[in-house]
Amino acid sequence: MNYEQLLNQAYEKVKVTRECCRFEIPRVSGHHEGTKTIITNFAQIASGIRRPQGHLLKFISKELASLGEISGDRIILSRKLASKMINEKIERYVNTFVLCSKCKKPDTELQEEGAKLFLKCLACGERKEVHRI
């Protein structure tokens, strides 16, 4: 590897490790079909906050008292809901299950330990028990 390549590699590393701007919570987009609500970018939202679709859906459907079903990249909720309400629930989910309570960074992961669930921060090392859905 020559000097220039080394330099490029170093730049790449800087780019990856550089801290990003504020964490943006993705907004839902979707529509109503009869009495149902379809969210078309659900898979995108889940991957944006790095959480499994099933876990996020479980939270949302419980909070909104409606049944939810994953269908490809979309979910179908059994009630007619305003997207504002769904966005609020996703925000609540992110605050509880994604953002570190100490440093507020999103670099976290959920860890199961027996019957307990913990939110572990990869940035500052904080580990906090969170409730199971």
Ligand SMILES: [Zn+2]
């Ligand atoms: Zn932290």
